[in-house]
Amino acid sequence: MHGLLNAGWRATSIGLLGLSQRAGTVTYYCEAIPGQGKTPITSVFATPGDVDLLIGQELLELGRLVFGGFASSTCSIIGNSTRYLTTMEKMPAEGGIYDSSIIARAVAELAPGRHNVVDAQRLVLEAGLPALTSNALLLGAAIASPAFDLPREPFHEAIRESEVNVKASIAAFDIGYNRVKDGTLPRMMVEGQAPVDGAELARQRQGRLSENQRKDYDRLLSHAAVTYGPRMHLILAEALYRLMDYQDTQYAEDFLERVAKMAKQPGADANLVEAYAQHLSNWMTYEDGARVAQLKTRPERFERIKQEFGVTGDQRFVVTDYLVPDMEQILGGLPKPIANLAEKIGRMFKSDFDAMKFPIQVNTNGFWGYATMRGISMLKGVRRSSRRYGHEQILLARWEAAIVTNLKKSPQLGALAADAGRIVKGYGRVRTDALNDFWIFLDEGLPRIERLVQAGGSMDTLGSKALALLAKEAASAPMMRAFLDAEEQRIKPA
Structure with missing residues (x-):
């Protein structure tokens, strides 16, 4: 809105309470007209069928606007195809993710030739910019679209006035603006679920393992491929990687022994063995304290965070993890005799011993926080003797x-x-x-x-x-x- 004011337009906006899994808790609505004539009468609510520009910072948010019937017959649509899953999508144990192609088809039908739904996060990352500047890219695309077709300078000035990540935001704005102007911004970057290649998956997973584990991974997977054929290759490529990363080579061998034993049962067909192998690998890699700490302290996690927030050079950043372990999770990671003794003593002093929880904040990339988490991750060395494992x-x-x-x-x-x-x-x-x-x-x-x-x-x-x-x-x-x-x-x- 500040950019429109800088451009000489009359503009008003309001934040409407709503849902947003990516950018906050409001949906913004803006009305604007060019020139400095009589003061216009504006509305604080969008009228269905009368909105000239829809901007969605996340694909499902855009879908809500599209299916809400707000777009006019000449509406332009600018959207981000990057998905940030909603709580309702995350809650189901499986199959809860909304089909993005439904939104893509609706956008293409509603605004043919007047839409750009792009992977804005990918575009800014490829340009070496922080992921969160994707909003500025969408703004640039919107201002260059037929809905406005305005010069960029007033919006550069608005970005400078905000004093928030100015240099990167202007660069991202210009990417969206220039690519709409020269016609190189894709109309649609919503991809379907591509089939996974088993050999490529195996190469990727092997590359994530330590040097000592890679040969074992190749050996176990090659042997399993001969035993179970190509149908099981994809499942086993993922399962063996997870098990070796979670524990060690012997743990993966234990898994294969259980699968082989089940496969030898009279009447066991390929469907049974496939389902058993897939779900067994998930079960055997249950998340305990050691696993959580292992994942939280991985170097690639810190690199991903730095990339997402545009941390460069010697800039300092702090990663704070909020954890709430309960008593069962704590005792489950300890050797069974020690856990049982601690539980017995605890019950003597606390009547609500089982319900106790311990909310903590850990600066995971700080010295003490990192050392603490790494120490917890080393409990995987005694996992086989833990009460939870038994x-x-x-x-x-x-x-x-x-x-x-x-x-x-x-x-x-x-x-x-x-x-x-x-x-x-x-x-x-x-x-x-x-x-x-x-x-x-x-x-x-x-x-x-x-x-x-x-x-x-x-x-x-x-x-x-x-x-x-x-x-x-x-x-x-x-x-x-x-x-x-x-x-x-x-x-x-x-």
Whole structure:
């Protein structure tokens, strides 16, 4: 708005309370007209079908505006295709991400030839600018668009007046402005989900491992490829990397031994083994304190933060992590005898011992903060003797027994028991709720599905729908029960 005022326009704006996963908590609406004539009467609310320019700092935010019907018949649309996932997209355990192509198609149909939806963050990073200057790039594109087509100088002045990252913001503004003017700014940079190449994935993952682990990774993956064929290559390439990065080579070998044992079970087909391997690798890399500390102190994390915020040269920056470990998470990382003793003593002095939490702030790239986190990450050396590890082994054995038991009844039931591993995700309370759903499915859901199939129901349909309900969000067992109740009423023999 300040740029428009500098350009001699009359302009008013208002921030409307709303949702924004990328840029704050308001949607800004601006009305402006050129010249210095009579004072215009402006509105503080956007009128559907009468907005001449839509700017979305994030793709889903742009989608809300597009589907809200605000655009006029000659509207120009400028948007950022970079995704910052919403809370509602992150909450489901799987399949919660909105399909970006729906928004892309709507924009192209609504404003043919008058839209630029680009990966603004990528464009500024490629120019050596901070990721957060992507807003300035979008502004430059908007000012050069048919909606305004104004000179850049008044907006340069507005950026200088803001006194916020002036040099980088002007450079980003000029990228958007110049590329609209010369016609080189892409109309659409919303890409679909490209198929993943297994060989390329393996090369990438191998490159992330230490020099000593790379040969072991290649050896294990090559042997597994011969044993299981190309169908399993993608899963195993990712699984072996995660397991070796999480613990060590022996841990990855333990994983392959469990997969081989399951594959030898009578009736175990490729679908069962594939599902079991994928979900087993996720389960075995559960997030404990050592893993969190390992991820928080990686050099590439600090480099990514520096790049995102445009930290250069000798500029000082501080990374503060906010952690809230509970008592179970703390004790779970300790050797079982020590954890049990600490728990026994703690219960003597604190009646709410189990509910205790410890909110902390750690300057992770400071000397003491980094040293503390690195020390915690070294607990992975005693992970196999920890109380949490022993507990997870018991749970895994129970899951494997359920797979074998159901496999003896039918290959389809066995495959469903294996695929149920996708329910187990998250940490803390979420993981506890997910595990409860998991056991309810194995102990109650599968027998009910078996009876429904005997009454004429479809194993694939019943199993996939029940699992989808549970995998979407933790603590969804009541939804699965309601679904099976309805199916029992529908399929009930006359």
